[in-house]
Each structure stands twice: as C-alpha cells, then as structure tokens.
Amino acid sequence: MSDSPFVIEVNAENFQRVVIEGSMERPVLVDFWADWCNPCKILMPILASLAEAYQGKFILAKLNTEEQRELAAQYGIRSLPTVKLFRNGQPLDEFMGALPESEIRTFLDRHIPRESDLILAQAEQLLQQGDSEGAGELMLKANQMEPDNPRVLLALGRYLTDQGRLDDAQALLNALPAEERETPEVTALLARIEFDRTCADAPAVEELEKRLEADPDDSKARFQLANHKVINNDLEGALEQFLILMQKDRQYNDDAARKGMLKLFEMLGGEGELVKRYRNRMFNILH
Numbered sequence: 201m202s203d204s205p206f207v208i209e210v211n212a213e214n215f216q217r218v219v220i221e222g223s224m225e226r227p228v229l230v231d232f233w234a235d236w237c238n239p240c241k242i243l244m245p246i247l248a249s250l251a252e253a254y255q256g257k258f259i260l261a262k263l264n265t266e267e268q269r270e271l272a273a274q275y276g277i278r279s280l281p282t283v284k285l286f287r288n289g290q291p292l293d294e295f296m297g298a299l300p301e302s303e304i305r306t307f308l309d310r311h312i313p314r315e316s317d318l319i320l321a322q323a324e325q326l327l328q329q330g331d332s333e334g335a336g337e338l339m340l341k342a343n344q345m346e347p348d349n350p351r352v353l354l355a356l357g358r359y360l361t362d363q364g365r366l367d368d369a370q371a372l373l374n375a376l377p378a379e380e381r382e383t384p385e386v387t388a389l390l391a392r393i394e395f396d397r398t399c400a401d402a403p404a405v406e407e408l409e410k411r412l413e414a415d416p417d418d419s420k421a422r423f424q425l426a427n428h429k430v431i432n433n434d435l436e437g438a439l440e441q442f443l444i445l446m447q448k449d450r451q452y453n454d455d456a457a458r459k460g461m462l463k464l465f466e467m468l469g470g471e472g473e474l475v476k477r478y479r480n481r482m483f484n485i486l487h
Contacts, residue, residue, distance in 0.1 A: 204251060205256070206252065206258075207248055207259075207260045207262065208259060208260070208261050209263075209264075210262065210268075211263070211268055211271075215268075223287050223288060226256070227257075227285055228258065228259045228261055228285070228286040228287075229251075229258050229259070229260050229284075229285050229308075230263055230275075230283065230284045231243070231244070231261070231283050232277045232281060233264060234264065235266065236266075239297060240280055242298040243283075246298075247283070248260065249301070250301065254312065265277060275291065279297075281298065282294060282296050285307075285311055287311060293310070310350075314346055315345065316342040316346040316352050317349070317352070319341055320342050323339045323342070323355070326338065332362075332363070335359065336359055350380045353373070353376060354385055357373045357386075361389065361392065364396075366393050366400075369393055388466060388467040388469065391464070392430070392467055395431055395460075396431060398424065398427040399424070399428055403424065405425065408421045412425065417448060417449070419448065419452040420452075422445045423442075423460070426441035426442045435464065435467075438460075439461060442457045443461070443481055443482065443485070445457035446458055446461075446482065446485050461478065461482055
C-alpha cells in the first residue's frame with residue numbers, strides 16, 4: 201500500500217508492536233478503513249501525504265476492518281473511516297470521516313510536539329523557579345519561531361495575563377482561529393481576563409470586607425470581592441458571593457452576579473462537583 205517507512209499496514213500479528221509499543225515512543229495514527237468505503241479512499245492519500253510531511257513525528261498505521269474484524273470490534277469501530285491517535289499504549293483522541301488536510305493538521309498538532317514546545321517547556325520551568333522575565337523571553341522566542349502553534353499562544357496569553365498586560369493577552373487570544381478560540385482552555389482564560397479587568401480598579405480585599413461588614417447590602421463591594429476571590433483562586437468563595445448578590449440585588453449592574461457565575465462556570469470547564477452544586481443553587485434562585 202505504501203513504500204514509506206512512516207506508513208505501516210497493521211494486523212493482529214503486529215498491532216501490539218507497531219501501535220501499542222510504538223506509541224510509547226511517538227504518536228501512532230490508526231486509520232480504520234475498508235475497501236468498500238469511498239470516504240476511506242479519499243482520506244488515505246491525505247493521511248499518507250501528512251505522514252511524509254511530518255517525517256516520522258507520527259506513524260500512520262492502516263488497519264483493514266474487513267480483514268481485522270476483532271481489532272475493529274475491540275476498539276468500538278462503528279463507522280468508517282475512523283482514525284484513532286494512540287499515545288503511551290492507549291487511544292488518546294479520534295476523528296471520523298474524510299476531513300480536509302487543514303483540519304487533520306490541527307488534530308495532529310494538538311498531540312505532536314514541535315520545537316517551539318520544547319522551548320515552551322523550558323519557559324514553564326523558569327516560571328516555576330520564579331524567573332518570570334526569562335520565561336517571558338523564551339515564550340516570545342517560541343512564538344517567533346512558530347507563530348501558529350496554539351499551545352505557545354495559549355501559554356503566552358496566560359503569561360501576559362499574569363503580568364497584568366490584559367489588552368495584549370486578549371488581542372493575542374482573539375487572533376486565534378475560531379476553532380482554537382472555542383477550546384475550553386482559551387474560553388477559560390478569556391473569562392479570567394474579564395475578572396482581572398474588574399479587579400484592576402477595585403479596592404483591596406480587606407477594604408471590601410470592611411465595607412460589607414458595615415453594610416451587607418453594598419452590592420458593588422460584594423461584586424468586586426467576588427472578582428477578587430476568582431483571581432485569588434478561591435472559586436467557591438467567589439461563587440458564594442455572586443450567589444448572595446443574586447439573592448440581595450438581582451438587578452445590580454445589569455444582572456452582573458449571574459453573568460459572573462456563568463463566566464466562572466466557563467473557567468471551570470462547565471463541569472465538576474462545584475459547578476453542578478452552584479448551578480443548581482443558581483437555578484433555584486432564578487425559578
């Protein structure tokens with residue numbers, strides 16, 4: 201099927217070696233196909249061309265589901281073509297159908313390290329060591345090297361946000377392709393930037409707490425305190441303050457408390473015990 205060293209036909213005999221063991225070293229993309237499947241035939245040359253273009257950064261394993269029914273059943277293949285990406289012996293991600301090359305590249309780039317990713321890893325180490333300036337220089341270098349790497353752009357956006365450069369961070373994230381802007385990580389960071397903006401001109405936490413102690417109906421102080429708690433990573437405390445504000449003054453600043461809770465749910469990925477609990481409590485107040 202191919203003379204390329206990066207494209208391998210797999211079956212029951214070599215699947216363990218090529219896919220399971222091979223994915224311990226680099227990603228393995230398994231193309232589940234069949235001869236009767238026309239979309240499979242459209243996809244095949246695209247995948248083969250990408251395997252050559254990436255020059256061994258991933259291996260393309262082609263599995264004929266008509267001949268390897270047990271393997272197809274083992275991995276729950278119900279429609280063709282299905283393409284699964286294996287890493288460290290396990291299927292990590294997948295797509296179905298004959299996607300265009302650009303979308304497959306985006307899929308691959310989520311999992312295949314680039315040179316800029318290695319520089320990014322060094323930057324993260326410097327951040328952990330407290331060298332913020334050095335980390336920023338490395339992130340900019342990685343960004344200049346590969347300006348289309350979404351992982352670098354997201355890390356740089358976080359860095360700029362931490363440095364208080366909110367306009368720069370937002371401009372960087374807004375320039376991402378639409379599909380990247382809609383990922384949970386970018387959505388969460390954009391939400392955090394909004395919380396940071398609210399805190400930028402707000403009094404300190406201690407002053408806000410004193411104001412609320414003197415006047416529990418001070419809606420502005422409660423709203424600003426909730427935003428501070430988000431930035432300080434006291435997320436449950438922030439949700440509690442937003443909830444109290446909803447109960448006391450639902451109309452404050454055009455329903456800002458409810459909107460703040462929804463943004464915080466976005467930051468948390470829209471799921472988890474905390475989101476579920478406070479979403480239910482918000483629902484009870486609304487209804």
